[in-house]
Amino acid sequence: MPIDAILFDKDGTLFDFANTWGAFGRNVLLRLADGDNQRAAELGRIIGFDLETVTYSEDSIVIAGTVEEVAEVLVPHLPDMEHEELIDLLNVESASAPQVPAVPLAPFLKGLRDVGLKLGVATNDGEMPALEHLASAGIRDHFDFVAGYDSGHGFKPGPGQLLAFAAHVDVAPERVAMVGDSLHDLQAGRAAGMTTIGVLTGLAPAETLAPFADVVLPNIGHIPGWLAKD
Template identity: 60%
Template sequence: MSRKSIPINGLCFDKDGTLFDFATTWEAWAAAFLLRAAEGDTAHAAQVGQAIGFDLDKRKFATESIVIAGTPQEVTATIAPFFTHMSEAGLLEMLNEEAALAPQMPAVPLVPLLTGFRAAGLKLGVATNDSEAPARAHLDGAGVTGLFDFIAGYDSGHGGKPAAGQLLAFAAAVDLPPEQIVMVGDSTHDLHAGRTAGMRTVAVLTGGAVADQLAPLADVVLRDIGEIPAWLETQ
């Protein structure tokens, strides 16, 4: 049976760089968090920024930054040596507090798009390497939490990407076989997770990766999630 003969009944989205524009949210977060953690010492904040691939002066992430696809716990472990007066738990709490406050810029108008998917009978999920609490805060701020059947962060009990645990948990929660679900994401972590779970994969270019990086792992590379309805019509 060809993949096109299998119906698509679910969509599972990454959050940052997929539902929301990555740069708008996380460049503001990085500057605020680093300056807070460094207690206003810009030289120290810039030094820590280099460790996570963030240029504080230019307010810009490197394409290989751990923040793009890593979990808050991984980011915390990377910067902990720069803050020996603080516990990793304290750093993680501060990181999540600033993440919840970070400005959100939807990649496209989310309410009409997601409402349309639901009207078409699709089950919807979010699988993010962010913590669940700030992820829910971001979705609440956009007014879309209630449009999702499933929301998981790396700390929700299913692990983080590129492992497939979150995606398989979504499939179980909505009672769909993985082959009827599409994983939508902006990083190779997202697409590896989707492939490992046995799902189709859609890559979008609203994150930190470029098409050449994503194409080998994706069924299709789209400009943003707003192009998904047209793609679904071809499946």
């Protein structure tokens, strides 16, 4: 079945996860802990983040969870902070986190658009930070559709965002490819009836993604070559 549209996850897919979110995690945790390293390390363990090595565990809730889910896990350990207040802080902090592209994104996305593909982004991040990240990388205008967990379509692994994209660009789901670095992305793609492409610029290894992926690629830069073979 030909592919007429591609929907990308954001973190770990368009942007390299470890290089983008390591410093963010450290900075946010130290802020929440008022600069206390031991307290920040304790908060880090709760969300699967090692403050010393500035790395996330493969099962960290930060990788595929929504901001609300991350806040829900942290807020019981922050007695002076309300859930909504923590969500707002995480959204503001994440919106300003410097993004490290997985590949040179502008020419890559232009190449896809030049061959007629419709493009979108579906992320479990908030819509506001997502738009900020795309704009900061100079690629916002390459996308026909951008949805966060708070855009009204649900969030992954549910298929709502994916089906909303297909409807928005008027392409049947079976002619759409969902690209992501986590099981949430690929499970959502399968639930929506789309082709699923796993990439290794997140934290999940190929053997974790393979059962839910039609193909696993090193990064999104390999997609045009794979499509050409199809």
